[in-house]
Amino acid sequence: MASAALEILGLILCVFGTLLEMLACGLPTWKVTAFIEANIVVAQTIWDGLWMSCAVQSTGQMQCKIHDSMLALGHDLQAARALTVISSVMCVIGLMVVIAGAQCTNCMKAESVKARVVNVGGVIYIISAIFVLVPLCWMANNIISDFYNPQVPASQKREIGAALYIGWAATALLLLGGSMLCCSCPSSGSSGYSVKYAPTNRATSNGDYDKRNYV
Numbered sequence: 001m002a003s004a005a006l007e008i009l010g011l012i013l014c015v016f017g018t019l020l021e022m023l024a025c026g027l028p029t030w031k032v033t034a035f036i037e038a039n040i041v042v043a044q045t046i047w048d049g050l051w052m053s054c055a056v057q058s059t060g061q062m063q064c065k066i067h068d069s070m071l072a073l074g075h076d077l078q079a080a081r082a083l084t085v086i087s088s089v090m091c092v093i094g095l096m097v098v099i100a101g102a103q104c105t106n107c108m109k110a111e112s113v114k115a116r117v118v119n120v121g122g123v124i125y126i127i128s129a130i131f132v133l134v135p136l137c138w139m140a141n142n143i144i145s146d147f148y149n150p151q152v153p154a155s156q157k158r159e160i161g162a163a164l165y166i167g168w169a170a171t172a173l174l175l176l177g178g179s180m181l182c183c184s185c186p187s188s189g190s191s192g193y194s195v196k197y198a199p200t201n202r203a204t205s206n207g208d209y210d211k212r213n214y215v
Contacts, residue, residue, distance in 0.1 A: 121181055
């Protein structure tokens, strides 16, 4: 019972982590304009994401433009695109694997096989978390390096956007949920009691039961 509850809790955390990861992948707020000048009143704010860049005017109007060419992007954006998409696909695969081996489903009969399948799903979620963590940290390192680089103009300096924080939260949920799924394997001796049936007593030729049945 405790193992099934652990599986459900781990699966819920992984599902929420998957949704947050997909949200972070689609948001254009990976990089935002850094206000470091004396005059903080600016005409627009620039957002840079994996798939588009947006300019938010001071009047509230927002205009977004999808990146024309992937090859024209930086290496960090290219790697972030590939790794986040791969991670999202792995999360979907991990969800199907965990559901197939969960104790609350009847896709498989053998308890030992179901436990191994759930463990495999947990490993898939952990790997997907690592895949999304790499571009997040890479992007954050580049943003911080450019921010403190005196050779970068102030107009081109950026700060860490909300999408990175959402991605880090998704990574934490995926790691925690995947670890729970890996630890949800029931012990080998807790598979239940085995039922043994006694052989049926048969009557002898004279109509009496064999005395050996009463020994």
